[in-house]
Each structure stands twice: as C-alpha cells, then as structure tokens.
Amino acid sequence: MTPTPAPTTRSSSMGRGLDVLAALTNCLREGRKATVVEIARSLGRERSQVSRTLASYEASGLVVRGADRSFALAWGWYAAAQDIVATRVITQGLVVLEELSSLLGEATFFSALQGDATLTTLESLPSGSRMIGSWIGRAYPAYCSDAGRASLWDASAEEVRAVFSSTAFSRQGPNTPTSVDDFLSRLDEDRRRGFTIVDQEAEPGLYSVAAPVWDFRDEVIGAIQVVGTRDSMHPRTAECGAACADAAAELSRHLGGRDTTGISV
Structure with missing residues (x-):
C-alpha cells in the first residue's frame, strides 16, 4: 500500500x-x-x-x-516589501482603476502626496471621455484636492498643519478651503463618511470623490479618485463614493494594507 x-x-x-x-x-x-x-x-x-x-x-x-x-x-524585509508595493501600485492599480472607470463611466486616477501637492501617477479614462490630455504627472494643490484629503487620512492635525505651514490657500474654485482649519473640518467629515468629496474646490464645475490606499506598514500611500463634472457625479455621490472606497480597499489588499471601508452616506 x-x-x-x-x-x-x-x-x-x-x-x-x-x-x-x-x-x-x-x-x-x-x-x-x-x-x-x-x-x-x-x-x-x-x-x-x-x-x-x-x-x-x-x-x-x-x-x-x-x-x-x-x-x-532586518531592513532587507522592508526594502523588498517597498519594491513590491511600488510594482503592485502600477500593475494592480491600473487594473483596479480600469474596472472602476468601466463600472462608473467616469475618469479614475491614483495620486500621491508630494509636499503640499498631489501628483497623479495612474489614470483610466472611460470610452468616449471628453477629457483633453493626460493628468499623469500633473500636480494639484493638496488643500483643494480630493486625493490631498484622502492622502492625509491618517495624519494628525499637527501633521496636516506642518504640511501646509508655508501654503497660501488661494481660491481655485467656488468652494476652495480658506484655511488649514477649514481643510481639517472637511477632512473630519470625510473620515466619518468613508470617502472624500471635493465639490468645485479645485475648478468650477469639477466634482470628485477619493478614498485612501494603505500599504503593509499600515500607512496611507495615496488615493484612488473618481473625477467628473458636477452635473454628472453629484446625483451619484453615494454610488461613486462607495465604489471608490471599495476599489481603494481592493488595491490596499494587494499591497498588504488594511481591508476596511466605513461608508456612511
């Protein structure tokens, strides 16, 4: 036998x-x-x-x-893990963005905090998109960016103030935050909701939602965004926000990060 x-x-x-x-x-x-x-x-x-x-x-x-x-x-573990994260942000991140864009019919992006701005590194545009040009490599002031608030999701008030210590909160759209305190108040609302909402803060007529992406260190490394016109997205805020948060959680899982969504719309 x-x-x-x-x-x-x-x-x-x-x-x-x-x-x-x-x-x-x-x-x-x-x-x-x-x-x-x-x-x-x-x-x-x-x-x-x-x-x-x-x-x-x-x-x-x-x-x-x-x-x-x-x-x-040993530090070798962290270096290897960070290399894996950087690769998976590109490979898995693009898959997640394409699925999200196809689901919602809106433009989707991955951006990360760079100083007091956010830098877009990945994008997926739906078929028939009227967006002109690419946002990759394009920086936005973090104080009026959906990704700015989402990227600072796990930051303390003191850390947020340090990020914007030399930043002038100049008007970019009708609803641009006017100060760090204003930014923090909006961030608190976002955290309770489970995703950020930026309603004509960066540009007139521009509406977007975003959710944080976590890595294996339990740190936020960037954000997934859904961006469109206010007329298109505002009536679908709950749908777009929940889908964005789910997509961010999925990418976080690929990076060894937390798997949590707390949507309260």
Missing part, C-alpha cells in the same frame, strides 16, 4: 517558522519587545524551539538581535 502523504499544514516546519515571524511582527506592532520568551508565550511553544528558529533567521540575515536580546525584522 502506498503511504498517504502528510498534509501541508501550519504545523509543518515552514509553517512554524512563519508563525514565529508573524508573532515577532505582532509584538513590534503592539509595542512589545519581541523576545524569545514573549514570542514563545504568544504561540504556546517551547522557548528552545522558538530560539532555534530565530537563530536560523538571524544567521540568514532576516532578523536582527538587539543588545537587550529582543528581535526585529
């Missing part, structure tokens, strides 16, 4: 090793020292077993041991 192969489970040596890395990461994320004792306790494992696994990872350059005998991920 041919022996039945043992199933591949988390109890395999590889699975146990990955569990140790996951426990180490959780310790760091929660502000606890990732010592052998702490990791073994969190996994319900023998300390000698966890110690051997960490020693192997240390020898391979995957983790580093501090003077206090606690462990941390």
Whole structure:
C-alpha cells in the first residue's frame, strides 16, 4: 500500500517558522519587545524551539538581535516589501482603476502626496471621455484636492498643519478651503463618511470623490479618485463614493494594507 502523504499544514516546519515571524511582527506592532520568551508565550511553544528558529533567521540575515536580546525584522524585509508595493501600485492599480472607470463611466486616477501637492501617477479614462490630455504627472494643490484629503487620512492635525505651514490657500474654485482649519473640518467629515468629496474646490464645475490606499506598514500611500463634472457625479455621490472606497480597499489588499471601508452616506 502506498503511504498517504502528510498534509501541508501550519504545523509543518515552514509553517512554524512563519508563525514565529508573524508573532515577532505582532509584538513590534503592539509595542512589545519581541523576545524569545514573549514570542514563545504568544504561540504556546517551547522557548528552545522558538530560539532555534530565530537563530536560523538571524544567521540568514532576516532578523536582527538587539543588545537587550529582543528581535526585529532586518531592513532587507522592508526594502523588498517597498519594491513590491511600488510594482503592485502600477500593475494592480491600473487594473483596479480600469474596472472602476468601466463600472462608473467616469475618469479614475491614483495620486500621491508630494509636499503640499498631489501628483497623479495612474489614470483610466472611460470610452468616449471628453477629457483633453493626460493628468499623469500633473500636480494639484493638496488643500483643494480630493486625493490631498484622502492622502492625509491618517495624519494628525499637527501633521496636516506642518504640511501646509508655508501654503497660501488661494481660491481655485467656488468652494476652495480658506484655511488649514477649514481643510481639517472637511477632512473630519470625510473620515466619518468613508470617502472624500471635493465639490468645485479645485475648478468650477469639477466634482470628485477619493478614498485612501494603505500599504503593509499600515500607512496611507495615496488615493484612488473618481473625477467628473458636477452635473454628472453629484446625483451619484453615494454610488461613486462607495465604489471608490471599495476599489481603494481592493488595491490596499494587494499591497498588504488594511481591508476596511466605513461608508456612511
């Protein structure tokens, strides 16, 4: 009789090793020292077993041991992960934008914060779009941009004030924010809603929604936007906002980021 192969489970040596890395990461994320004792306790494992696994990872350059005998991920993990994120923003981001544009029949973009402006790096225009030219490489003042507010989604009030410390809030459209306090008030409303709404803040007649994109560090790295005329989008705000937030959550999943949407329209 041919022996039945043992199933591949988390109890395999590889699975146990990955569990140790996951426990180490959780310790760091929660502000606890990732010592052998702490990791073994969190996994319900023998300390000698966890110690051997960490020693192997240390020898391979995957983790580093501090003077206090606690462990941390080596910087190589972060560099590799950031390279993957940059690639996936382009490859997966374009797929997400095209699906969103096809669904809503509106122009979609991915933009990121650059100083006190937002820079568009990806776009998808629906068939029949009357938009002239490309927005890629085009910068917008962040204080009147949907992506500006979405990109600062996880920033504190002090961080937002630092971003705009030298910015003049000049009028771009009928509803441009007039100050940092005005910007923060609108951002608070966006957070409660689950996506940003920019109604003729950047240009007269321009209407848009946006939602933040998170990466594996639990940080916002940019925003997905849906942009069109006010006449076209305003009656569909809830539909466009929910679809935009879902698209941003999907791209975030591809980047190892959080998978949350909190829509309240």
